Amino acid sequence: MTQRVFVSSVDEFIRYLTDVRQVSEHTVSNYRRDLLRFCHFLESKNIKRWSQVDSGHIRFFSAYLKHQQLASKSIQRNLSACRSLFRFLNKEGVCKTNPAQAVSAPKADRKLPGTFDTDQLNALLGFTPQTWIEYRDKAIMELFYSSGLRLSELVSLNRSSIDLISGQLRVTGKGNKTRDLPIGRMAIKALNEWLEKRPQNTDQALFTTEQGNRLQPRSIQQRLKYWMVRQGVTGNLYPHKLRHSFASHMLESSSDLRAVQELLGHEDISTTQIYTHLDFQHLAQVYDNAHPRAKRSKPPK
Incomplete structure (x- = not known):
């Protein structure tokens, strides 16, 4: 019965995302999967109502996901889904707090995107x-x-x-x-x-x-x-990869981060800034190959 209550709330939230927020099908699919996982977790902890969930449960859930060897980015998405769900439940009067709001996910490694030359x-x-x-x-x-x-x-x-x-x-x-x-x-x-x-x-x-x-x-x-x-x-x-190549080549030629942000449709410029790291990596490689005092000697066999 408890599981049915949680899943019913998740279904209502998913309908809200689809019909009102008009979120992409891909995002909706991810959120549904993540939140059903969260429901199973709550049931395993004998939680019976949304109002019983506190920040300790959310931290425990994050630790559980890490123990399941989920990538940091996936854990971040799971917690983001929980925060969004509780905001919805607050509006609907199901519960009064958002226990996921103050819980931060483990920092993801900044992985440089692959590009073509x-x-x-x-x-x-x-x-x-x-x-x-x-x-x-x-x-x-x-x-x-x-x-x-x-x-x-x-x-x-x-x-x-x-x-x-x-x-x-x-x-x-x-x-x-x-x-x-x-x-x-x-x-x-x-x-x-x-x-x-x-x-x-x-x-x-x-x-x-x-x-x-x-x-x-x-x-x-x-x-x-x-x-x-x-x-x-x-x-x-x-x-x-073609999108990454476009961004990297545009930034390399123009150095206009704001313009590239607009072209890519990034809401936050920090998302676009990863291409500055990629550009620097290219410049460093050119420097190492060209500068007389930068060339590294080959290691002994």
């Missing part, structure tokens, strides 16, 4: 399409790199989202926020070619399957891996 990108994109699916795939990859889109943003694009005459697109990103982005010359060319081949009388989606349905994220990920192998580019290709 320009030679790798030229190798990846340097092919002449022959079939309609190749025209589509090239337009997808060019647009990812041209405008720094997230996978969910690219999937949601409609034909009406882009204006190839003015060279810009309008996209709705995280938090249902809309932003206008420029489209590069090569991406405009690839998109024009794709639109000539794109099946007519199909879904309003910009990128579609052969049956005319909107192309789904998993299909795009699989096509990118296909092109990595076909073009002989080493490493791993995933949509966010």
